Amino acid sequence: MTEWLKKFLHALAAVMLLAIVLIVLLNVVLRYFFNIGLGWTEEAARFLLIAITFVAAAAAVKEWGHFRLLIATKWMSPRGLVAVQIFAILVVLAVSAVLLRYGIAITQVSWSQTSPTMEWKMGYLYSIVPVCGAIMIVFGLEHLWNVIRGKSTPLQSTAHDPHATHPAQSAENLEGPV
Amino acid sequence: MAIAVMVVAFAIMLILTTPVAFAIAGAATLGLMIGDTAPLLVVPQRIFAGADSFVLLAIPLFILAGALMETGGISARLVDLARALVGHIRGGLGMAVVVAEAFFSGISGSTVADVSAIGSLMIPSLKRMGFKPDRAVAIVSASSAMGILIPPCLVMVVIAQIAGLSVGALFLAGFVPAAVLALALMLLIYFQARRDGIGGDKRATWREKGRAFVAALVPLMMPIIVFGAILSGMADPTEAAVLAVAYAFVIGVFVYKEIRWSQLPKIFIDSAVTSGVVIFMVGAASSFSWILAFEQVPAQLAHLMLDISSSPMVFFILSIAILTVLAAVLEGLPAIIICLPIFLPIAAQFHIDPLHYSIVVVAATGLGLFLPPIGIGLYIASSFANLTAEQTFKAMMPYTIVLALGMVILMIFPWLTLVIPRLVFG
Amino acid sequence: QPAIVKLPKKITIKAATITAESFPYVDGLRYWKKAVESRTGGDVDFQVFHTAQLGDERTVNEGILAGSIQVGIGAGAWAGFVPAYNVVELPFLIRDLKHMYSLADGALGAKLAEQAAAKGFKVLAYYSAGAQHFQTRRTTVRSLPDIKGLKIRVIQNKALIDGFRALGAVPTPLPYPEIYTALQQGTVDGTANDLLTVTSARLYEVVKLFTWSSYVVEPRPVIMSKAYFDALPADFQKLLSETAQEAAVHERKVFEERAAGALDEAKKNGMQFFELTDRPKWVEASQPVWEAFGKATPGAAELIKIIQST
Numbered sequence A: 001m002t003e004w005l006k007k008f009l010h011a012l013a014a015v016m017l018l019a020i021v022l023i024v025l026l027n028v029v030l031r032y033f034f035n036i037g038l039g040w041t042e043e044a045a046r047f048l049l050i051a052i053t054f055v056a057a058a059a060a061v062k063e064w065g066h067f068r069l070l071i072a073t074k075w076m077s078p079r080g081l082v083a084v085q086i087f088a089i090l091v092v093l094a095v096s097a098v099l100l101r102y103g104i105a106i107t108q109v110s111w112s113q114t115s116p117t118m119e120w121k122m123g124y125l126y127s128i129v130p131v132c133g134a135i136m137i138v139f140g141l142e143h144l145w146n147v148i149r150g151k152s153t154p155l156q157s158t159a160h161d162p163h164a165t166h167p168a169q170s171a172e173n174l175e176g177p178v
Numbered sequence B: 001m002a003i004a005v006m007v008v009a010f011a012i013m014l015i016l017t018t019p020v021a022f023a024i025a026g027a028a029t030l031g032l033m034i035g036d037t038a039p040l041l042v043v044p045q046r047i048f049a050g051a052d053s054f055v056l057l058a059i060p061l062f063i064l065a066g067a068l069m070e071t072g073g074i075s076a077r078l079v080d081l082a083r084a085l086v087g088h089i090r091g092g093l094g095m096a097v098v099v100a101e102a103f104f105s106g107i108s109g110s111t112v113a114d115v116s117a118i119g120s121l122m123i124p125s126l127k128r129m130g131f132k133p134d135r136a137v138a139i140v141s142a143s144s145a146m147g148i149l150i151p152p153c154l155v156m157v158v159i160a161q162i163a164g165l166s167v168g169a170l171f172l173a174g175f176v177p178a179a180v181l182a183l184a185l186m187l188l189i190y191f192q193a194r195r196d197g198i199g200g201d202k203r204a205t206w207r208e209k210g211r212a213f214v215a216a217l218v219p220l221m222m223p224i225i226v227f228g229a230i231l232s233g234m235a236d237p238t239e240a241a242v243l244a245v246a247y248a249f250v251i252g253v254f255v256y257k258e259i260r261w262s263q264l265p266k267i268f269i270d271s272a273v274t275s276g277v278v279i280f281m282v283g284a285a286s287s288f289s290w291i292l293a294f295e296q297v298p299a300q301l302a303h304l305m306l307d308i309s310s311s312p313m314v315f316f317i318l319s320i321a322i323l324t325v326l327a328a329v330l331e332g333l334p335a336i337i338i339c340l341p342i343f344l345p346i347a348a349q350f351h352i353d354p355l356h357y358s359i360v361v362v363a364a365t366g367l368g369l370f371l372p373p374i375g376i377g378l379y380i381a382s383s384f385a386n387l388t389a390e391q392t393f394k395a396m397m398p399y400t401i402v403l404a405l406g407m408v409i410l411m412i413f414p415w416l417t418l419v420i421p422r423l424v425f426g
Numbered sequence C: 001q002p003a004i005v006k007l008p009k010k011i012t013i014k015a016a017t018i019t020a021e022s023f024p025y026v027d028g029l030r031y032w033k034k035a036v037e038s039r040t041g042g043d044v045d046f047q048v049f050h051t052a053q054l055g056d057e058r059t060v061n062e063g064i065l066a067g068s069i070q071v072g073i074g075a076g077a078w079a080g081f082v083p084a085y086n087v088v089e090l091p092f093l094i095r096d097l098k099h100m101y102s103l104a105d106g107a108l109g110a111k112l113a114e115q116a117a118a119k120g121f122k123v124l125a126y127y128s129a130g131a132q133h134f135q136t137r138r139t140t141v142r143s144l145p146d147i148k149g150l151k152i153r154v155i156q157n158k159a160l161i162d163g164f165r166a167l168g169a170v171p172t173p174l175p176y177p178e179i180y181t182a183l184q185q186g187t188v189d190g191t192a193n194d195l196l197t198v199t200s201a202r203l204y205e206v207v208k209l210f211t212w213s214s215y216v217v218e219p220r221p222v223i224m225s226k227a228y229f230d231a232l233p234a235d236f237q238k239l240l241s242e243t244a245q246e247a248a249v250h251e252r253k254v255f256e257e258r259a260a261g262a263l264d265e266a267k268k269n270g271m272q273f274f275e276l277t278d279r280p281k282w283v284e285a286s287q288p289v290w291e292a293f294g295k296a297t298p299g300a301a302e303l304i305k306i307i308q309s310t
């Protein structure tokens, strides 16, 4: 179920990135070769970037793929490690709750506000914040459940390297100079 | 009070493996709860506003371009050429990265965007050439930190506005300092490469060089397109990134035919998610910097510094140290926007040349972004080598030291900054 | 000597603008700060934030409604809440500074304040953003055909974009910090700014041709949250309103003085100045945009009528 949700978020983010490419490209071509200024393209691309940011950030909670500092884990006992993982998950849950609760508040404040160029309702756009906050809570609770049952959150922080030709490559390459 | 709690809480969360973006946003939430009255709504609002930037659009676009170049065989051919040209020099490709970053860094105004671009293009190539991944990250990071001094640079445009300086003068002032830092970095790369036996191929014959050049003709068009588009006025940096995407796509899919259509969804997903994670962190940092400004922390810091000492050099070093640390956590532009309006008038009281001061500020933001263990640029660069940031701290150390020494030299010798602007503007 | 107004408890007022410290808005806000603080005997801590330290204009406006910021200067993004305010961005509708002052202090200002109140904002006064004129790289703009096909940088605003399109130009939205490099490298052929922006952004380094056109002359509302304002003690409300007006007078004066200095600076740096030779033609070309905007935007038609009859 949550796996399916993550895949959906991934697909959504990818489609929005494709849309950014096409919109910005269209604007350059029309302006430079045809001397036509569309006007709305900058705003549309920015809004898509905001949406990608929240959608991707939510998906990355599922993969536990946000940047983390792992240096302290070297000196921790297995039990300490479990405690630390639970702590980190609780912080993520708390911040997600702020995104949900106060994302609703900012959506309400902006409900009647329109954007300068396309004259979209900013409230619609802001509503992506509480929605993604809620999704983060779902993913976070899943991690909490797993850790309590004795599983670990993924240790590698960089789930998405678009250039990883060898996905497994990591710390073992690091032992000193050749 | 609120600020102290924020900073301590942030440090604790960071050490206890909390995802950085959530540690920043969590600390900001705490700060809002105990500081001057402002609703917690500021946190989602600032993350949203942090992502709301046309400049940051360059991040997903350059990451996508890099992925397409790598999968489509463009990067490999570029590396072959660099190998043929400078492969016989120890660490030659590392030096090529320094040169590439000199041009690229700072164009977009977001060093995070720059390092995403060059990092995604160059780190895989450096690894293929025999550099350890952590060393590759260090070279790209240090080069980005240096390259921010070379125009075009959006941070300088913003500083010019705040400081009432000429944009042109600031652009010119950056060249000599950048050259000093670039030279120091290249020497370091050379000595490390010699010690570790990297590069040093047999010198390629002219025929081999020619062959590599012909093979790289199509890929070589890539930087020409990006820079040509910007410098000819066809496109702004974000738009140039989209031209790079289009070019890499056409070459990879239709010319080299090394990208299969079935690979494209994964390329797009990975690029979108990586950028989203990066920009979410930038947004979270913007909630933190908002609270610093809201609580008037920069002004208090200024008072504190004046209390500590009336020596210009002490002020100089302290203010630059503060800026470096803030840039590490917040990105360059936000750090400059909250600090510079406070620091510049004090610098003027101490008779520090504003142009000189501003250039050191630019260098400090470059250094801060990649400062272990907090520079967010380092986290991003690390991700392109599939490493965690702390796996790169050790390799980053010598580069950090070189950059910091370079900055001290810039502080002590205003001449380095002022010589070219004085030559041109009199 | 006016009487000291006491408040039931000490309060902090945070006023935010996106402009640099050297812009007259900041002078206006600081003048207001002094007036308020000195007449409340230390009960009010009035803090002024500039250079977008507390965020861009949209987030400041939202912050005012949400209670994180108390005072702001409404500009383009404010029309997101009060759509008819965009009449001030219609080209060649407001004629010059004098016309703008009398509108802001008269029927237009009152009507706008009424519309803003319905959206939760209290308008206390109107600052001047100066008169905007054209700056171009290569083509000297003297008559209407000159601007045809020129790529002109605009801020993200539908009224401005439609306006430039009606004049025959190619409106090109660009973020503010990119103006300098875009002009330097020719991504755009020109821009439209007030004199102060031309000098503070050093645009004269990259564009040399300046055409006096006053194509828009914008009054900028000083805004608070209506709910916040209404909850203040009545005598303090009165004090805020009065001093806000005094500060606006000061801001306008500072703007005019500084613009005169900016003109000298621009001239010294090689900028050449030209006049429009066929202003009626520009007005004529703009009229369809006014009409379309008046029809499409609730509350705009009555504002346009006020402007035309003043």
Ligand code: NA
Binding pocket: B101, B102, B103, B104, B105, B106, B107, B147, B148, B149, B150, B151, B152
């Ligand atoms: Na550079």
Ligand code: NA
Binding pocket: B102, B103, B104, B105, B106, B107, B147, B148, B149, B150, B151, B152, B153, B154
């Ligand atoms: Na640069």
